[in-house]
Amino acid sequence: MLNRINAPELTISGNLEIVDAIVDKLNNGTPYITTNSGTQEVIKIDLVFEAGSAYSTHPIIANTCNRLIEEGSGKFSSAEISEMLDQYGSYFVTEAGNEFATLSFYTTGKFIHQTLPVLKTILTEPTFSEEEIETYKMQGKQRLAINLNKVDFLARRNFLNTIYGDNHPLGIMSKSEDFDMLNKEALLEFYHNNYRNKLRAVFVAGKLSSEHETAIKNLIEELNFNHSNINNVVEDKILNPKTTYINKKDSIQSAIRIGKKMFNRKHVDYFDFSILNTILGGYFGSRLMSNIREDKGFTYGIGSGLATDINDGYFFITTEVGSNVANDALKEIYFEVERLQNEIVPEEELNLVKNYLFGSFQRSIDGVFALSERHKTLHLNNLTAEHYLNYISRLKSITADDIRMCAKKHLEKASFSEVVVGP
Numbered sequence: 001m002l003n004r005i006n007a008p009e010l011t012i013s014g015n016l017e018i019v020d021a022i023v024d025k026l027n028n029g030t031p032y033i034t035t036n037s038g039t040q041e042v043i044k045i046d047l048v049f050e051a052g053s054a055y056s057t058h059p060i061i062a063n064t065c066n067r068l069i070e071e072g073s074g075k076f077s078s079a080e081i082s083e084m085l086d087q088y089g090s091y092f093v094t095e096a097g098n099e100f101a102t103l104s105f106y107t108t109g110k111f112i113h114q115t116l117p118v119l120k121t122i123l124t125e126p127t128f129s130e131e132e133i134e135t136y137k138m139q140g141k142q143r144l145a146i147n148l149n150k151v152d153f154l155a156r157r158n159f160l161n162t163i164y165g166d167n168h169p170l171g172i173m174s175k176s177e178d179f180d181m182l183n184k185e186a187l188l189e190f191y192h193n194n195y196r197n198k199l200r201a202v203f204v205a206g207k208l209s210s211e212h213e214t215a216i217k218n219l220i221e222e223l224n225f226n227h228s229n230i231n232n233v234v235e236d237k238i239l240n241p242k243t244t245y246i247n248k249k250d251s252i253q254s255a256i257r258i259g260k261k262m263f264n265r266k267h268v269d270y271f272d273f274s275i276l277n278t279i280l281g282g283y284f285g286s287r288l289m290s291n292i293r294e295d296k297g298f299t300y301g302i303g304s305g306l307a308t309d310i311n312d313g314y315f316f317i318t319t320e321v322g323s324n325v326a327n328d329a330l331k332e333i334y335f336e337v338e339r340l341q342n343e344i345v346p347e348e349e350l351n352l353v354k355n356y357l358f359g360s361f362q363r364s365i366d367g368v369f370a371l372s373e374r375h376k377t378l379h380l381n382n383l384t385a386e387h388y389l390n391y392i393s394r395l396k397s398i399t400a401d402d403i404r405m406c407a408k409k410h411l412e413k414a415s416f417s418e419v420v421v422g423p
Contacts, residue, residue: 018365018385021375026202026220030227034213035205035375038368041109043206045216046376047123050228051101051194053169058186060178064136065190066096069103071132074125078132081118090115092122098169099231099310100200100380109212116219123195123223128187137179144176151248151421152320155255158244159419163261163314165239170314198228201379205372231310241414246421254326254422258333259316260415264308265381271394272406273306273315278353279345279403280304280336281317285352287336288317298322298329310381315410323422330420340407345400354395361392 024032053062070092071078085091088111093104103123107115147153157173164171202220204213238261263270274282281288281304288302302319321329365371378387 018374018388019371020385021372023379026217026227028199028221028225028227030199030220030225031201031379032217032220033201033203033375033379034208035203035368035372036208037205037371038207041207043107043109043112043204043208043212043216044369044372045105045107045119046203046205046372047103047105047220048200048203048376048380049101049103049195050099050198050200050230051190052097052099053172054098055194055198056190058178058181059169059172059174060140061182061186061190062101062194063096064140064182065128065187065195066094066101066103068128068132068136068187069094069126069191069195070122072127072129074121074127076121081122084118085115088115090118092119097309101194109207109209112212112215116215120219120222123225126188126191128184128191130184133182133184133187137182140179141176144174144179149248151251151253151255152318154246154248154421155257155318155419158246158421159257159259159316159417160314162242162244162417162419163239163259165237195225197226199223199225200228201376203372203376203379205368207368241417243418244420246419247423248421249423251421251423252323253320254323254420255318255320256326256329256333257316257318257419258330258416259304259314260417262306262308262313262315262410264311264313265383265387269406269410270308271391272398272402273410274391275353275357275395275398276340276403276406276410277304277306277315278357279349280340283353283356285356287339288319288333291336292319292321292329292332296325296328296332298325298332302333326420326422330418334413337407337411337413341404341411343404345403347400350398350400350403354398357395358392361388 019035019037022034022036024034026032051062051066053059056062070081073081076084088108090105090107090111093106095102095104105115105119161171161173166172204216241260262273278286280286281302286303288304292298292302293300298321299319302317304315304317306315307313317333319329365374374388377383378385
């Protein structure tokens with residue numbers, strides 16, 4: 001009979017199996033990567049461009065171009081495009097980050113011949129109408145004005161400015177006047193430079209027949225976009241840590257951001273630090289949550305993370321607390337950091353985190369679209385599938401002492417920048 005009193009033994013078991021992607025190249029040299037799996041008649045096409053914020057000196061043009069590229073194309077308005085796609089159960093999603101911009105198209109195998117021409121007109125004939133631009137500018141100014149009254153928004157952008165500086169895409173703090181500089185000519189120039197001429201890779205995922213693959217490949221070839229594989233490397237400077245307090249007198253809460261510039265996925269300590277971060281603040285049962293939320297009741301939520309790009313990354317701890325307990329919360333945050341440096345993590349806690357991470361990774365490759373995202377991460381970071389196998393291997397072998405040594409090496413309080421926004 002199953003014993004429901006005692007918890008099951010915590011062990012990482014089973015072999016990790018990752019379905020390989022098929023890597024091909026289009027005539028122009030663009031990598032064409034397919035993940036052919038699944039049971040549903042749904043197909044996802046991701047076109048990735050070197051069109052992130054790192055590719056422009058204008059602080060918001062990359063996001064604006066990415067957002068408006070589907071808002072009117074050729075002889076069709078945005079409403080007409082939406083109507084054409086809706087009738088076939090298809091839709092379009094855009095995303096722009098620091099390095100890359102992605103245009104994602106979801107469609108069905110049954111109607112792929114009806115929807116691919118719509119995708120083609122979106123990609124090749126964006127109008128960037130003055131009406132859409134003016135609407136976007138007005139809404140953007142309103143969003144910015146609202147966000148500038150939020151302590152968490154102020155803390156985040158000032159923190160990134162502190163660790164990256166004014167000249168780095170992540171460090172630039174947008175202003176209302178930046179929206180006034182947007183116009184059709186600037187957007188068309190960015191589109192031609194960074195979309196038509198900097199197609200980085202194409203990822204296709206779903207239940208694909210040979211007919212589907214031929215149709216998609218033919219479409220991408222017909223776009224006649226140029227391939228590029230040159231990363232826009234931003235100057236890699238480590239700025240001196242500093243503490244910043246921003247007075248927001250009307251707020252009843254204080255937002256806290258602590259952290260530092262860090263490394264990317266290729267760093268020798270990436271796996272160890274990822275595991276360490278989970279213990280500290282990377283999941284709901286983390287030490288920061290247990291102490292500052294559950295025990296002290298200072299906040300509804302607190303967490304830490306390691307954000308990575310191709311060139312580097314940054315570590316952060318973030319929370320919002322009652323203004324009357326902000327100083328106490330800071331003390332408890334540093335207490336937990338120092339505890340990881342000075343004390344061995346109990347075996348039961350370490351095993352719990354190992355199993356949590358192993359389960360999380362298994363979920364992250366469950367489904368053809370999720371698996372395609374994993375292959376995308378590998379390709380865009382110039383990694384192979386061995387990266388994930390090495391991660392699972394390290395997850396199994398890392399010890400409590402390895403965690404402590406990693407904390408000593410990378411979590412020195414003197415290396416942190418700190419931003420607090422509140423009354």
